[in-house]
Amino acid sequence: MTKRNMTNQVNDAQLNVPVHLPHALKAFAEALMTELPQEYLDKEARKARGNTPMATGDGDIEITTLGQTFTITSDDPDKPMVSVPVGQSDKVTTASIPWQKICGVLFQELISLFDKPDGETDTTYAMETVMARVNWFIDQGLTEDDGRLKIDQSKLPEVRDPDEVAQFLNSLKRQFKSKSRGTPTLNLSVVCPQPPAEVLQQTFATPNTDYGSVFQIPNTDGFGSHQTSDEVATGQQDESPSLSRSVSPNPVTSGETGGANGSQASPTIFQDREKMTQVIIEAIGGEPRTIGYLKKVLCDIDEDTWKARLNAMIETGEIVKEGVRRSCRYSIPEVIA
Numbered sequence: 001m002t003k004r005n006m007t008n009q010v011n012d013a014q015l016n017v018p019v020h021l022p023h024a025l026k027a028f029a030e031a032l033m034t035e036l037p038q039e040y041l042d043k044e045a046r047k048a049r050g051n052t053p054m055a056t057g058d059g060d061i062e063i064t065t066l067g068q069t070f071t072i073t074s075d076d077p078d079k080p081m082v083s084v085p086v087g088q089s090d091k092v093t094t095a096s097i098p099w100q101k102i103c104g105v106l107f108q109e110l111i112s113l114f115d116k117p118d119g120e121t122d123t124t125y126a127m128e129t130v131m132a133r134v135n136w137f138i139d140q141g142l143t144e145d146d147g148r149l150k151i152d153q154s155k156l157p158e159v160r161d162p163d164e165v166a167q168f169l170n171s172l173k174r175q176f177k178s179k180s181r182g183t184p185t186l187n188l189s190v191v192c193p194q195p196p197a198e199v200l201q202q203t204f205a206t207p208n209t210d211y212g213s214v215f216q217i218p219n220t221d222g223f224g225s226h227q228t229s230d231e232v233a234t235g236q237q238d239e240s241p242s243l244s245r246s247v248s249p250n251p252v253t254s255g256e257t258g259g260a261n262g263s264q265a266s267p268t269i270f271q272d273r274e275k276m277t278q279v280i281i282e283a284i285g286g287e288p289r290t291i292g293y294l295k296k297v298l299c300d301i302d303e304d305t306w307k308a309r310l311n312a313m314i315e316t317g318e319i320v321k322e323g324v325r326r327s328c329r330y331s332i333p334e335v336i337a
Contacts, residue, residue: 054087055083056082057081075188081188084182092175092176277313
């Protein structure tokens with residue numbers, strides 16, 4: 001397949017690509033290209049040769065860095081990974097035209113056209129009429145997109161004598177024959193690495209969320225009665241299936257008011273939120289992570305639950321979100337880390 005196939009595979013994997021990898025591989029590929037042999041044939045020789053490629057290449061390519069292995073292989077096993085045709089020895093190439101110099105010559109012609117017999121130069125027509133008219137012509141095609149100006153040639157008015165103008169422009173072309181490498185046909189597929197098994201299976205220590213370890217709470221029957229994280233109120237559904245929550249061994253009796261039971265809900269929600277915060281921080285670790293990476297690491301937790309907490313942490317500055325879409329990365333600020 002084409003490079004687009006590999007691009008889609010890399011995007012679907014949502015990798016955390018090491019920054020040095022693509023730059024190093026590009027420089028290495030460019031260095032290798034200069035050493036590749038190339039055969040150049042003219043049109044008649046290429047026709048006699050037919051579709052026989054100059055060279056074909058097969059064999060898996062493995063690239064390993066920082067514990068990750070990328071494998072480039074063939075997409076269709078019945079075809080070579082790369083097929084390189086012969087190059088052209090007679091490619092017609094058009095030389096670059098110095099448009100600024102040419103415009104200067106034309107403008108000087110307009111100035112010299114009105115030279116007076118006494119040798120004095122009259123620049124009135126060139127400076128006041130032609131220059132203003134050409135700038136007006138350019139302004140007709142100006143468009144702005146996200147603060148950037150460009151000239152849309154489809155909006156430019158046509159000249160009155162297009163045939164003569166086209167003949168003039170064609171007369172400026174200078175062409176020559178050059179050599180050109182053959183464009184290879186690619187049949188490639190890439191197998192992207194998965195996070196190590198220890199990352200997918202790792203567990204995170206549950207933080208100490210006991211109120212009594214932080215605050216001095218009076219031992220009363222109302223809010224703040226000294227309870228551990230295992231002694232939480234009954235009658236509440238677990239909003240986060242992945243976070244354990246046990247039932248209090250001492251449920252509210254019929255003689256007790258609902259105030260005490262209801263008052264224990266706030267510590268419970270706080271405890272779950274702190275647990276989720278710690279889990280997300282541990283999952284991100286010390287380097288920027290993609291949303292795809294977090295999905296794999298937090299696969300045992302309800303996605304809506306941890307995403308809601310992640311968004312809340314972004315708003316409070318506990319997590320930094322950079323980039324958009326597939327290039328988006330989540331990281332921990334240094335002060336928090």
